[in-house]
Amino acid sequence: MDTQFADDVLEGDGFRLSPLGPGDIEDVTSACRDEVTQRWLPLPLPYTPEVARAFVEEVAPGMRTSGAGLVRRIEVDGRLCGVIDLKKTDWRGRTTEIGYWVAPWARGRGLAGKASRVLADWALTDQDMARVVIRCATGNVPSQRAALSAGFVHEGVARSAGIVHSGRVDLEVFSKIPSDLDVA
Numbered sequence: 001m002d003t004q005f006a007d008d009v010l011e012g013d014g015f016r017l018s019p020l021g022p023g024d025i026e027d028v029t030s031a032c033r034d035e036v037t038q039r040w041l042p043l044p045l046p047y048t049p050e051v052a053r054a055f056v057e058e059v060a061p062g063m064r065t066s067g068a069g070l071v072r073r074i075e076v077d078g079r080l081c082g083v084i085d086l087k088k089t090d091w092r093g094r095t096t097e098i099g100y101w102v103a104p105w106a107r108g109r110g111l112a113g114k115a116s117r118v119l120a121d122w123a124l125t126d127q128d129m130a131r132v133v134i135r136c137a138t139g140n141v142p143s144q145r146a147a148l149s150a151g152f153v154h155e156g157v158a159r160s161a162g163i164v165h166s167g168r169v170d171l172e173v174f175s176k177i178p179s180d181l182d183v184a
């Protein structure tokens with residue numbers, strides 16, 4: 001039984017999902033200091049270059065080697081425009097969860113939805129996953145739109161299931177399973 005995702009580079013229409021590198025530390029720092037990113041993700045505060053360096057050099061590669069998931073940069077024209085990951089992977093149950101942020105300089109082009117579609121479809125086909133989930137706060141409308149545009153199906157609300165800096169939040173739950181690939 002596989003217990004690690006392949007270290008693949010995935011090509012999308014106008015973007016690619018690739019491993020993070022040392023050249024991304026400055027952009028990760030700046031995107032993770034953004035107010036909207038910090039509103040919806042419980043990232044370290046303050047988000048320092050040292051935090052970004054640890055994320056790029058240790059946390060992200062460790063996600064893959066530990067089997068927990070896979071972290072990819074969303075790259076457009078060679079520049080980091082966001083980060084998307086697979087996390088909370090259950091290899092026995094073949095389930096995993098997608099998370100993402102898009103950098104402020106790249107928002108408004110639907111990148112999160114497009115990247116989620118590429119990553120989820122790869123996980124469901126190449127990596128033989130049975131179910132991919134996206135969960136986002138009830139108030140985070142752009143993220144919910146991204147999940148739907150990636151062909152995920154809304155399942156319902158998980159009450160008090162998430163934590164952001166301001167406290168606990170309900171999470172909208174979306175999923176994609178292999179039979180959705182033919183229709184979405």
Ligand SMILES: CC(C)(COP(=O)(O)OP(=O)(O)OC[C@H]1O[C@@H](n2cnc3c(N)ncnc32)[C@H](O)[C@@H]1OP(=O)(O)O)[C@@H](O)C(=O)NCCC(=O)NCCS
Nearest residue numbers: 036037040100101102107108109110111112136142143145
């Ligand atoms: C969520 C996020 C990744 C989306 O980025 P993006 O892919 O650039 O999304 P866009 O700005 O293109 O917007 C996506 C959709 O939301 C809609 N939208 C954007 N802002 C909106 C708003 N304030 N109210 C309602 N709809 C909004 C867009 O019209 C678009 O809708 P469409 O798919 O019907 O065209 C980005 O906002 C982000 O990084 N947020 C902070 C981190 C975060 O929330 N991560 C997810 C945690 S679950």
